[in-house]
Amino acid sequence: MYRIAFFCVLLAVVSGCASEEKPDGLPVLHPAEITVHQGGAPLVGASVQLISTDPTLSRWVSGGSTNENGEAVVMTHGKYVGVPAGKFKVTVNKTQIEGAAAGNDPGSSNEAKMFDLVEAKYRAVTTTPIEVEISAGDNKLDVIEVGAPVKDAAAKL
Secondary structure (H helix, E strand, O other), rough: OOOHHHHHHHHHHHHOOOOOOOOOOOEEEEOEEEEEEOOOOEEOOEEEEEEEEOHHHOOEEEEEOOOOOOEEEEEEEEEEEOOOOOOEEEEEEOOOEEEEHHOOOOOOOOEEEEEEOHHHHHOOOOOOOEEEEEEEOOOOOEEEOOOOOEEEOOOOO
């Protein structure tokens, strides 16, 4: 996985696509991959966010989306591979839309409904029990388990 990311970055540099300057103050980023399971199985299509416990790093938003194996490569600001070293709280979110908005059928009488598919405590930084530490070098983090599958009604669309 890291080889693919490395070669993509190398290709972008060679082709001149990576000429964009990095933001001022961007700390050194370390490759990180996190795996999320729900009910013992990979959680596909979830959004994972790492929130620094260090206020000086709070401006550097890091996270990713899980693939078919529940793995997410962590990116900072959605385009820089890796995450700064430090301690982080981890939130995991996944939603599902059912009804008219899901199929975009304007003639449907079904009202669109959105559901949260991850237990509430894992969705908020104030309640998540998940904490990780990123160190220099590659970080293949332990599998994170977010409990049994749920389907909680979310805010109306």
